[in-house]
Amino acid sequence: MKGPKHKLERIAESRLPTPFAEFRIAIYRSADGKEHVVVALGELSGEPPLIRIHSECLTGDALFSLRCDCGAQLQSALKRIAEEGRGAVLYLRQEGRGIGLGNKIRAYELQDRGADTVEANHQLGFPDDAREYSLAVELLRELGLCRIRLMTNNPRKLDALVRDGVEIVARVAIESGRNPYNEKYLDAKAAKLGHLLGSE
Numbered sequence: 001m002k003g004p005k006h007k008l009e010r011i012a013e014s015r016l017p018t019p020f021a022e023f024r025i026a027i028y029r030s031a032d033g034k035e036h037v038v039v040a041l042g043e044l045s046g047e048p049p050l051i052r053i054h055s056e057c058l059t060g061d062a063l064f065s066l067r068c069d070c071g072a073q074l075q076s077a078l079k080r081i082a083e084e085g086r087g088a089v090l091y092l093r094q095e096g097r098g099i100g101l102g103n104k105i106r107a108y109e110l111q112d113r114g115a116d117t118v119e120a121n122h123q124l125g126f127p128d129d130a131r132e133y134s135l136a137v138e139l140l141r142e143l144g145l146c147r148i149r150l151m152t153n154n155p156r157k158l159d160a161l162v163r164d165g166v167e168i169v170a171r172v173a174i175e176s177g178r179n180p181y182n183e184k185y186l187d188a189k190a191a192k193l194g195h196l197l198g199s200e
Ligand SMILES: Nc1nc2c(ncn2[C@@H]2O[C@H](COP(=O)(O)OP(=O)(O)OP(=O)(O)O)[C@@H](O)[C@H]2O)c(=O)[nH]1
Pocket: 053, 054, 055, 056, 057, 058, 068, 069, 070, 073, 094, 095, 096, 097, 098, 099, 103, 104, 107, 108, 117, 121, 151, 152, 153, 154, 157, 174, 189, 195
């Protein structure tokens, strides 16, 4: 893998009991002061483990929002890792595809008036997706992982990781939690951001 861009500082690690399994939680701080999270289960060395690289979505992950598929995906990733008995969720603090919470809700205002998720970002002067995966690469390196099975439907995420030298031995499709409120959003992600919905 390529050399580090972010200096990650390991802050703390503890037990994290959940309804799915008792995970370990570890916190890593990046140079910009953000605290990223690794929720892990079992022994990660050996056969390539199941990994979910999840971008923060306060509304979906913590507030049960049905506007997106994040909450459903986070839950299904934790459940699937629990079923396998090993794996990890890397929870990156890149809210709103990297534009932050306030700007994401501005983008929601524009979507309430008819824009799709990509048009709304553009109207606010942002790219489709302002996320950075070098941080994920660095975290994988911290965990000693260079061969993984990745739970994602996002081809840009796959490409970015592969470009940085991560070996993805399998892409595992992740449930998209389609509902009447996120249908348009999921369709725009598939049409404009290339998300591979409904295929393994
Ligand atoms: N700017 C913006 N961000 C959004 C919107 N809806 C969800 N998000 C953010 O999008 C991120 C999740 O991105 P997704 O494209 O759903 O998923 P992904 O992680 O890239 O892909 P998967 O691995 O397939 O889930 C989170 O940071 C959310 O906060 C929106 O309408 N506008």
